[in-house]
Amino acid sequence: MGMTISLPIDPQANELLARDPLAVLLGMTLDQQVTMEKAFSSPYVLAQRLGHEPTAAELANYDLDALIAIFAKPPALHRFPKAFAARCQDVCRVIVDKYDGDAAALWTGASTGAELLKRIQELPGYGKQKAQILVALLGKRYGVQPEGWREAAGGYGGEDAYRSVADVVDDESLARVREYKKQIKADAKAAKG
Numbered sequence: 270m271g272m273t274i275s276l277p278i279d280p281q282a283n284e285l286l287a288r289d290p291l292a293v294l295l296g297m298t299l300d301q302q303v304t305m306e307k308a309f310s311s312p313y314v315l316a317q318r319l320g321h322e323p324t325a326a327e328l329a330n331y332d333l334d335a336l337i338a339i340f341a342k343p344p345a346l347h348r349f350p351k352a353f354a355a356r357c358q359d360v361c362r363v364i365v366d367k368y369d370g371d372a373a374a375l376w377t378g379a380s381t382g383a384e385l386l387k388r389i390q391e392l393p394g395y396g397k398q399k400a401q402i403l404v405a406l407l408g409k410r411y412g413v414q415p416e417g418w419r420e421a422a423g424g425y426g427g428e429d430a431y432r433s434v435a436d437v438v439d440d441e442s443l444a445r446v447r448e449y450k451k452q453i454k455a456d457a458k459a460a461k462g
Contacts, residue, residue, distance in 0.1 A: 282313035290373035382421030405435035
């Protein structure tokens, strides 16, 4: 894989994201209601707690109560450890059932950006926006660029978008992404009145 993303997290967590497609997928799955840093460092913490890097098949078949306990152990892997342990397990089940346990097959088998977006949207918890962010992340940072990937990624696909984790390569780009998200929240709050 060959990653150019650079979050201010443990260097070993960034290294895991650089080489393990499942870690990227789990990080993106967890990237909801927590910081990007928390979401994308949690696959590394999970591997540490398990004593090895898990496979999709292992997580798909893991006893859910035991997995929840691993997610909930302080510091918890997510703000909502029970819900997101189950969500990660459900995502892994799809990877096992549809892609023979190979997370990378989710994107390597897609011939167009539209197909890639459709495949990602079939994952539990992946609405259009989250799926578009993952398309952008894969295209911008991992070289997964089937025809039409930028269009499939919507506003996240632009070269200088600075809207999501897909655009983070250093502290400056992280600050620009944070400022964009802050503005979106302010605009939404203003629209509510």
